[in-house]
Amino acid sequence: MEADRRHFVELHGIRLFEQNGGAWAMINASCRHLTEEGRCGVFGSPERPKTCEDFPFVQTDIDLVDEWAGSKVCSYSFEEVIV
Numbered sequence: 001m002e003a004d005r006r007h008f009v010e011l012h013g014i015r016l017f018e019q020n021g022g023a024w025a026m027i028n029a030s031c032r033h034l035t036e037e038g039r040c041g042v043f044g045s046p047e048r049p050k051t052c053e054d055f056p057f058v059q060t061d062i063d064l065v066d067e068w069a070g071s072k073v074c075s076y077s078f079e080e081v082i083v
């Protein structure tokens with residue numbers, strides 16, 4: 001991405017970076033559907049984006065969010081299963 005466009009996007013609170021072969025956008029804002037109890041207010045409804053259903057893919061996704069926030073913010077985790 002051209003430097004000026006990257007700068008423009010990042011001025012709006014979105015951090016762009018590449019890691020592990022993928023392009024990432026960190027959006028420093030809470031979803032308007034996040035309830036005060038920390039739950040999804042549109043869970044199970046068509047309004048919930050498919051992206052929410054898919055994320056996180058791997059433990060690294062969660063680690064990145066926690067690293068970016070500077071503390072453990074995501075309560076989700078993956079459990080290693082030996083088969």
Ligand code: SF4
Nearest residue numbers: 031033034040048052
């Ligand atoms: S799961 Fe998606 S729609 Fe629901 S609160 Fe989180 S970001 Fe918002």
